[in-house]
Amino acid sequence: MSLTVGIIGLPLSGKTTLFNALTRAGAQISGYPTSTVQANRAVVQVPDERLDRLAEIFHPRKVVPTTVEFVDVAGLGQATEHERREGLSAEFIGHIRNADALAVVLRCFDNPQAPHPGGSVNPLRDLDDLMAELAITDLATVDKRIETTARKAKSGDKKFAEELEFLKRLRDHINEGRPASELTFNSLDEVILRELFLLTIKPRLYVANVGEDTLAAAAALLADTPDAPTPAAGSELAQVAALRERAQADGAELVAVSARLEAELGELPAADAAEYLSALGLPTLGADLVIQVGYTTLNLISFLTAGEDEVRAWTVTRGSKAPTAAGKIHTDFEKGFIRAEVISYDDLIAAGGSMKTAREHGHVRLEGKDYIVRDGDIIEFRFNVSK
Numbered sequence: 001m002s003l004t005v006g007i008i009g010l011p012l013s014g015k016t017t018l019f020n021a022l023t024r025a026g027a028q029i030s031g032y033p034t035s036t037v038q039a040n041r042a043v044v045q046v047p048d049e050r051l052d053r054l055a056e057i058f059h060p061r062k063v064v065p066t067t068v069e070f071v072d073v074a075g076l077g078q079a080t081e082h083e084r085r086e087g088l089s090a091e092f093i094g095h096i097r098n099a100d101a102l103a104v105v106l107r108c109f110d111n112p113q114a115p116h117p118g119g120s121v122n123p124l125r126d127l128d129d130l131m132a133e134l135a136i137t138d139l140a141t142v143d144k145r146i147e148t149t150a151r152k153a154k155s156g157d158k159k160f161a162e163e164l165e166f167l168k169r170l171r172d173h174i175n176e177g178r179p180a181s182e183l184t185f186n187s188l189d190e191v192i193l194r195e196l197f198l199l200t201i202k203p204r205l206y207v208a209n210v211g212e213d214t215l216a217a218a219a220a221l222l223a224d225t226p227d228a229p230t231p232a233a234g235s236e237l238a239q240v241a242a243l244r245e246r247a248q249a250d251g252a253e254l255v256a257v258s259a260r261l262e263a264e265l266g267e268l269p270a271a272d273a274a275e276y277l278s279a280l281g282l283p284t285l286g287a288d289l290v291i292q293v294g295y296t297t298l299n300l301i302s303f304l305t306a307g308e309d310e311v312r313a314w315t316v317t318r319g320s321k322a323p324t325a326a327g328k329i330h331t332d333f334e335k336g337f338i339r340a341e342v343i344s345y346d347d348l349i350a351a352g353g354s355m356k357t358a359r360e361h362g363h364v365r366l367e368g369k370d371y372i373v374r375d376g377d378i379i380e381f382r383f384n385v386s387k
């Protein structure tokens with residue numbers, strides 16, 4: 001399973017800087033727009049402190065986290081006249097068409113050295129511009145498909161007439177400025193939708209890129225901590241609060257980062273970076289949250305395996321059953337699945353990290369083929385290869 005998050009945003013919103021913070025890849029940035037022409041791609045590990053705790057318990061030879069791929073593309077929102085009519089260029093779309101989710105970078109920071117292309121900082125306006133551009137591109141895709149389907153429907157085949165009806169409903173929906181993700185559809189429509197690779201149907205994660213001075217307050221605001229500050233009118237924090245309201249309405253996650261600070265921290269030894277973070281009063285880097293939330297936005301969970309050989313996190317879609325999870329490790333595990341021995345990570349930690357104690361407390365369960373795997377399950381599969 002290749003899981004990809006596309007990073008999109010206006011020029012100079014800090015996409016490449018965020019990409020660098022995420023990946024420590026050192027991709028090129030600049031104070032001029034369109035500095036990113038080719039896409040930057042990198043696979044990053046999903047931080048998971050459960051793996052570190054399990055490693056302390058099991059002393060494995062290796063620890064293997066799960067991964068997500070990030071793709072950083074050129075800035076959107078400054079469409080040429082041609083693009084406004086036709087949607088985004090094929091080359092650009094090619095980079096994000098296959099993304100499983102989009103991280104939308106919204107500029108909240110002020111930086112006179114890199115002036116905002118819109119003349120002022122206004123993340124809600126930027127978000128509207130970006131969504132409009134994605135919608136225009138989707139409309140062009142749907143229109144093209146309507147043309148070919150209309151031709152086929154002339155043969156009198158009912159299947160194509162139905163498809164045409166759905167496509168027109170889809171076009172009207174997008175035309176109203178609503179993302180395709182909000183459309184209701186049946187399983188037949190879903191097949192068509194999957195073929196269209198629409199951009200506004202992808203799950204979105206909003207990333208508020210704030211200045212370094214605002215990061216701690218923004219993180220507290222979004223975490224809803226009791227001591228979260230009240231944003232002053234017109235402040236950078238007020239922009240974050242407005243984005244939060246919008247994200248809630250859109251059903252999207254919102255994370256605050258300070259891309260430049262975090263990219264710089266990424267170059268420090270881990271211990272120094274951690275010290276700096278706690279001095280700021282931050283539990284984790286915003287960039288790490290982007291990875292984690294990106295992962296959950298994709299509707300993914302991790303189950304874990306732990307032993308002397310390795311401690312490892314595996315990815316499955318939420319709702320997967322035990323044999324599917326077993327198949328992630330080896331197809332033989334799925335084919336010959338007998339049962340799964342499961343303990344939740346929390347139960348193991350509550351038992352002081354002792355499998356023996358956990359067993360005595362009845363926390364180690366035997367589960368069959370209909371068991372739905374949960375995030376943080378530590379699983380040992382029983383299987384029969386000759387089955």
Ligand SMILES: Nc1nc2c(ncn2[C@@H]2O[C@H](COP(=O)(O)OP(=O)(O)OP(=O)(O)O)[C@@H](O)[C@H]2O)c(=O)[nH]1
Pocket residue numbers: 009010011012013014015016017018028029030031032033034035036073074075076109110111113114209210211212257258259260261
């Ligand atoms: N003050 C401040 N400046 C930032 C921050 N993030 C990015 N910048 C600056 O903004 C400028 C643009 O950053 P990039 O990461 O290249 O922006 P981009 O979105 O990739 O730009 P394009 O690739 O041109 O679309 C650079 O000068 C960065 O140093 C931030 O959190 N705070």
Ligand SMILES: [Mg+2]
Pocket residue numbers: 015016017029035036072073074075
């Ligand atoms: Mg860039």
